[in-house]
Amino acid sequence: MFKALKKWWKYLGAKLGSSFNEKADPKIQLEQAITEAQEQHRRLKEQAANVIANQKQNEIQLNRALEELEKLNRNAQQALIMADEATRKNDVAKATEFNSAAEAFATQLIAKEQEVESLKVMALNAAQASDQAKAAVQQNSRVLQQKLSERQKLLSQLDQAKMQEQMNTAMSSLSETVGQDVPTMEEVRDKIEARYAKAKGKAEIQGMSVESKMIEVEQASVNFEAQARLSELRSKLGLADTPAEAPAAEAAAPAATSPAGETATAGGVPGGTPSAAPGAPAPSPAPESASPPPPPVVP
Helix, strand or coil, rough: CCCHHHHHHHHHHHHHHHHHHHHHHHHHHHHHHHHHHHHHHHHHHHHHHHHHHHHHHHHHHHHHHHHHHHHHCCCCCCHHHHHHHHCCCCCCCHHHHHHHHHHHHHHHHHHHHHHHHHHHHHHHHHHHHHHHHHHHHHHHHHHHHHHHHHHHHHHHHHHHHHHHHHHHHHHHHHHHCCCCCCCCCCHHHHHHHHHHHHHHHHHHHHHHHHHHHHHHHHHHHHHHHHHHHHHHHHHHCCCCCCCCHHHHHHHHHHHEEEECEEEEECCCCCCCCCCCCCCCCCCCCCCCCCCCCCCCCCC
């Protein structure tokens, strides 16, 4: 029972971790990794500082021990010199005292030499540890700088990935069915093309009907009458027809003819003279003499 519960607990933890990794924001995870790397670098610098401080402390202790060793050596030498002088003066008591002092100094000198040797070994080890700590700090600093540079690169790639995902979503919405209520671009295009083709077909059918031909003939007749009136006004004013209007009047004349070849007049009488429009002045008769017409009167 305990083993099954342990397996279930591990499975649940792995599943929750997998779900968390899928839903977690990579940008936040990247910032967490950089923050952890910076914290490790800070702790490493503190440890390196402690190692270097221990080295400096050992150096100070070694220097002080060397100074004390040198002082004990001088005191022992001085005691021996004074004992020798007392022996020369036959002062046995002082010679004995100075010899005892010299022996005490020698005992302290031996102990101090051992201490100095021990401090030298400790200082050597501390120096090696300090060098290793400095190298570790420098190496970790380079690694941290590489991680910071890589962070910018990864953030740029993350932004590009998000943009590509949005583009893929937009492109898929153009080609795939979004839903029942939202048509795709293909469906809208097919609908518009079908409507355009239907309208164009109706227009062609309307163009083939008799009503459209009648409207075309009426429009041609109106254009012919307008050109005739302009020609009449120009003849009154003694002006020549413009080159652009003469072909237009000739092109409008055949369109106004009947199917039997007779020209349709405004009054409806075949072969007659076209009548003037209602309310317009009657045209003046042509002069009988061959003399040129009088110059136009400018109003």
